[in-house]
């Protein structure tokens with residue numbers, strides 16, 4: 825289970841994401857495409873925080889444009905899970921009645937996708953069944 829301090833961190837992360845998702849779509853689309861075309865020649869990161877997030881930002885931006893409302897809904901659901909202290913627990917595992925200790929979504933995954941609803945295993949099964 826996540827500590828309250830960790831829940832607070834993810835809450836901030838989700839609030840940041842929500843603000844970005846609600847932002848200007850056209851600008852972000854152009855920005856993502858620009859980075860694609862320029863590749864390694866794109867402007868070099870100026871501080872450490874940008875180094876690890878470059879690829880993630882781009883993927884997130886592109887996905888976001890595809891289904892912005894879906895992401896917003898997922899972010900709202902994540903806020904609800906933070907409030908009822910089920911954040912970080914796979915919803916598919918919960919439905920199957922697995923104990924919470926065995927259905928934890930890894931923190932590394934939550935940092936990438938803070939609104940993730942499924943653990944890695946369940947996500948893989950979902951993708952296979954599509």
Ligand SMILES: [Zn+2]
Nearest residue numbers: 914917943946
């Ligand atoms: Zn699961």
